[in-house]
Amino acid sequence: MATAGVRGHHGCEAERACLVEKLNRSSLPRLRRVVEHIANSPNIWFSSVRFDLSDRYCSRLRRDDDHEVWLICWDLGQDTLLHDHGGSGGAFAVAQGGLIEDFGSLHQPELRTRRHLAGSSVAFGTDYVHNLVNVGIQPTVSIHAYSPPLRRMNFYCWLPTGMHQLRSIPCDTPEPVP
C-alpha cells in the first residue's frame, strides 16, 4: 500500500502532464480495481466512518505521487454539486447505501442520470463531470480514487443553455471550501 506524505502545491507541470498521459493509457481500470477492493474491505475504512449533518465527511486513506484514495461519508440529501476534477481522472465505488449521479463530459451538451447501489463502481477520464447525491433512506459510504491527486476542482451549473462554469477552486480534498 502506498502511503507517501502529502506534496506541496508547486509540483512540476511536466510531471503532472506525464501522469495524465499515463492515466489515459492504462490506469483507469487499475483505479477501479483499487476502489472496488477497498469498498469490499471494510476493515480498511470502517473505523474512519463519520456522518455529519452539515457536510459530507471525507478522510484520505492513502496518497502517493500517482494517485490518492478517499473515504466519503454521505448523510441524507448531501451532494457534491456539478464538478470536474481539474484534469485528474479517477474511479469510485459505493461501499454502503446508494448514490444518484448526474454525469456527462465537458465536451457534450447533455447530462444523464444513473443510480449506484452498494457494489457499484465507475471509472472516469479527465473530461468527466458529475454531481453525486445521496437521495436514499440510509447514510452512504463510498471510496474515491483520483490520479494524479486532486489539485483543483471546477464547479458548474446546468441550465437550458448548457453547462456554465461557476468557480474554480484549488483543493487537496474532494470537499473544497469555496
Ligand SMILES: [Fe+2]
Ligand atoms: Fe467527483
